[in-house]
Amino acid sequence: MPDCSSFTCSPAPLTRPARFARWMRDHSSLIRRIQWGVVAVYLFLIIVPALRPLPDDHARILNDLTTFAQFLFWGIWWPFVLVSMLLIGRSWCGVFCPEGALSEWASQHGRGGAVPKWAKWGGWPFVAFCLTTIYGQLVSVYQYPKAALLVLGGSTVAAMAIGLFYGKGKRVWCRHLCPVSGVFGLLAKLSPVYMRVDRQRWQHTSTGRVIPINCAPLVDIRRMQGASDCHLCGRCAGHRDAVELVARRPNAEITSASSPTPSAWELVLLVYGLLGVAIGAFQWTNSTWFIAAKQGMAEWLIERDILWPLNDNAPWWLLTHYPERNDSFSWLDGGMIVAYILAVAIILGSWILLWLTISAACQQGPLKDRLLRTSDTLIPMAACGVFLGLSALTASLLKAEHLSMLWLGPTRAALLGLATLWSAWLLWKQTQPQPMIHRILAWLAVSPAWAGVLYSWILLFWLW
Numbered sequence: 001m002p003d004c005s006s007f008t009c010s011p012a013p014l015t016r017p018a019r020f021a022r023w024m025r026d027h028s029s030l031i032r033r034i035q036w037g038v039v040a041v042y043l044f045l046i047i048v049p050a051l052r053p054l055p056d057d058h059a060r061i062l063n064d065l066t067t068f069a070q071f072l073f074w075g076i077w078w079p080f081v082l083v084s085m086l087l088i089g090r091s092w093c094g095v096f097c098p099e100g101a102l103s104e105w106a107s108q109h110g111r112g113g114a115v116p117k118w119a120k121w122g123g124w125p126f127v128a129f130c131l132t133t134i135y136g137q138l139v140s141v142y143q144y145p146k147a148a149l150l151v152l153g154g155s156t157v158a159a160m161a162i163g164l165f166y167g168k169g170k171r172v173w174c175r176h177l178c179p180v181s182g183v184f185g186l187l188a189k190l191s192p193v194y195m196r197v198d199r200q201r202w203q204h205t206s207t208g209r210v211i212p213i214n215c216a217p218l219v220d221i222r223r224m225q226g227a228s229d230c231h232l233c234g235r236c237a238g239h240r241d242a243v244e245l246v247a248r249r250p251n252a253e254i255t256s257a258s259s260p261t262p263s264a265w266e267l268v269l270l271v272y273g274l275l276g277v278a279i280g281a282f283q284w285t286n287s288t289w290f291i292a293a294k295q296g297m298a299e300w301l302i303e304r305d306i307l308w309p310l311n312d313n314a315p316w317w318l319l320t321h322y323p324e325r326n327d328s329f330s331w332l333d334g335g336m337i338v339a340y341i342l343a344v345a346i347i348l349g350s351w352i353l354l355w356l357t358i359s360a361a362c363q364q365g366p367l368k369d370r371l372l373r374t375s376d377t378l379i380p381m382a383a384c385g386v387f388l389g390l391s392a393l394t395a396s397l398l399k400a401e402h403l404s405m406l407w408l409g410p411t412r413a414a415l416l417g418l419a420t421l422w423s424a425w426l427l428w429k430q431t432q433p434q435p436m437i438h439r440i441l442a443w444l445a446v447s448p449a450w451a452g453v454l455y456s457w458i459l460l461f462w463l464w
């Protein structure tokens with residue numbers, strides 16, 4: 001360790017991650033070229049399939065562009081973007097995300113207005129995630145290219161419009177409004193790398209000329225703690241000799257008492273969003289409860305001679321409408337899908353919140369702080385669930401290729417088991433400073449929440 005008591009010491013040799021981040025900083029034009037390359041692939045994948053006729057029953061990944069794009073986009077790209085958050089933080093956002101790159105580019109040429117108050121509302125990540133997830137189900141975003149173009153293209157246009165109006169070379173969209181930014185921020189808490197800011201060094205190395213950093217997602221770099229907000233673009237690497245990319249234990253941010261307390265909106269996004277709305281959205285197509293409720297409702301309507309909800313005449317951009325594929329949602333379908341997803345979110349989310357609160361009450365310290373910190377321990381289960389839900393499409397596309405899927409069930413079970421053990425371990429480590437009896441009670445109290453989440457996935461993958 002260098003002696004930095006006077007802050008005139010020579011810095012310690014740079015670690016490999018720190019050197020890599022500085023290399024990124026010094027090769028920003030290469031990163032920009034990568035971003036434009038991803039933009040080109042992204043636009044091709046969302047636009048070209050939407051202009052082609054729907055694939056027939058013989059279409060396969062390797063002989064049909066639309067099916068290939070569907071597999072690449074939803075089967076590989078999205079699930080593994082989520083996994084990348086756990087492995088390399090939000091590098092996806094800072095280096096590869098086409099929407100972020102386009103929003104920043106638009107902002108460079110836009111009006112440059114101040115970020116409005118409404119955009120800074122802390123609930124946007126939750127609301128945007130829920131609305132996009134539910135709307136995606138209504139228009140069958142994973143199945144139909146036109147729907148994918150509408151949802152993803154609409155989001156990209158909105159990101160560019162926000163860029164045109166607000167910020168100068170910034171990513172106001174990514175910071176405040178992106179539907180998955182909050183989710184990525186939660187998952188990045190488990191990242192084994194992050195940008196560490198040495199506050200003391202920052203204050204004491206300001207003698208020379210300090211070059212301002214353009215942090216596109218508007219992070220307050222000086223006060224930055226943790227990996228949630230940083231897009232790991234590398235631009236601030238080495239700034240004031242105080243900011244470096246460093247490796248850490250993946251559990252550190254959640255188990256350390258010195259980490260910032262999560263916000264209430266982060267809890268809501270985790271409990272009612274990732275562990276509620278997302279599970280409901282993945283579940284409804286297979287749910288026997290959904291089918292029974294829909295049949296019951298249809299009979300109820302028919303008995304009263306209310307027949308219009310049974311029509312399937314909604315346009316494709318409102319409800320799935322592909323008569324040539326015998327796939328059209330009636331108004332009743334649409335209403336029931338929304339009701340089912342919201343019911344799962346409210347019931348499962350409230351169940352989880354109840355046991356988290358009881359667990360927090362079993363611990364010493366302010367209840368709100370304990371509750372918010374305890375909720376973070378569920379991130380591995382939430383991440384695993386979303387990955388399994390998204391990769392269900394990967395599995396069904398591979399099944400259509402006649403690939404053996406015998407490994408699928410055991411792999412799913414193993415991942416769910418490991419994620420639960422990880423969450424349990426996080427809680428155990430997080431409560432380490434507490435007396436043993438408090439730790440045990442807190443741990444036991446949260447176990448019904450784990451059981452609720454596991455049961456939801458068991459229903460979907462094995463019982464229905």
Ligand code: SF4
Nearest residue numbers: 215230231233234236
């Ligand atoms: S703090 Fe900002 S500038 Fe620094 S790496 Fe993160 S996103 Fe880039």
